Amino acid sequence: MPVWNIIPIPFYKHEWEVTLANNFAVAFQAASGELLSSLFRAQIKNENGMMSLDYSSSNAESVNGNNSELQMPSIEDNEYLHGMMEKTLIKRYQVVQENMKLKFSLQLIEAELSQIFAVPVPGLTREIVNDNPYLRGALYRLHMTYDENGFDEQYFDLLADFVKNGGAEKRTIIAEAIIKCYEFFQVKDTSSGLVVQGMEDGSEEEEVVHIVRFEIVTDESQDGAGRKIGNWKIIDVDDLLEGNMFH
Numbered sequence: 001m002p003v004w005n006i007i008p009i010p011f012y013k014h015e016w017e018v019t020l021a022n023n024f025a026v027a028f029q030a031a032s033g034e035l036l037s038s039l040f041r042a043q044i045k046n047e048n049g050m051m052s053l054d055y056s057s058s059n060a061e062s063v064n065g066n067n068s069e070l071q072m073p074s075i076e077d078n079e080y081l082h083g084m085m086e087k088t089l090i091k092r093y094q095v096v097q098e099n100m101k102l103k104f105s106l107q108l109i110e111a112e113l114s115q116i117f118a119v120p121v122p123g124l125t126r127e128i129v130n131d132n133p134y135l136r137g138a139l140y141r142l143h144m145t146y147d148e149n150g151f152d153e154q155y156f157d158l159l160a161d162f163v164k165n166g167g168a169e170k171r172t173i174i175a176e177a178i179i180k181c182y183e184f185f186q187v188k189d190t191s192s193g194l195v196v197q198g199m200e201d202g203s204e205e206e207e208v209v210h211i212v213r214f215e216i217v218t219d220e221s222q223d224g225a226g227r228k229i230g231n232w233k234i235i236d237v238d239d240l241l242e243g244n245m246f247h
Helices: 015-040 058-064 079-084 087-093 126-131 138-144 153-166
Strands: 045-047 050-054 100-118 171-189 195-198 206-220 227-229 233-237
Touching: 015 050, 015 079, 015 087, 015 100, 015 171, 015 206, 015 233, 079 087, 079 233, 087 233, 126 206
Parallel strands: none
Antiparallel strands: 045 050, 050 100, 100 171, 171 195, 171 206, 206 227, 206 233
């Protein structure tokens, strides 16, 4: 085994980190497009790596003109979007008022994996906590059972409770990526023509850096051959939900 796979070398990145970061960037671009498409009921174009939406284009007007071929699902019914983005984060963006139009473009530049870690409580997942709200704050409660003599009996009671509700097989992994892109974002009031959010007309695309947090759940294979990997899902963007931690 090469020494650089054992000893951490400053500025050295493993190939898997680069690959994962690039995949995260592509997923972020796709999820952003799908989200805005559902919010503004207009089609997103993707040409040569540039994702864009211009509400004033004939394509967008066709969608809002009820062209049946260009109809798309609402956010609530968009299974593709919900497969990429956590529902709490999606709800945070559902604040678009009527008579608003969007002009948007996003082109990826580069991405870097900033951190990746496992939730240190076996069996604890977002789904289990949503089904059993009393488990929220589990890590804090486990921490409170620890003193200078180690964990007391309450620790083992709590751990048994987690295993009872979720089993010890599942593991939650959280990763964070720094994604740099060229971006144009503008929301206008269609009645007044005024820009209510974002950049003014005639502005050039700006270099923007987003911090995007992802989550995945792994599970033990029934045949004992390694672990089954779920799907990465975006749980927070630019700390909008302060990390959107469930534990």
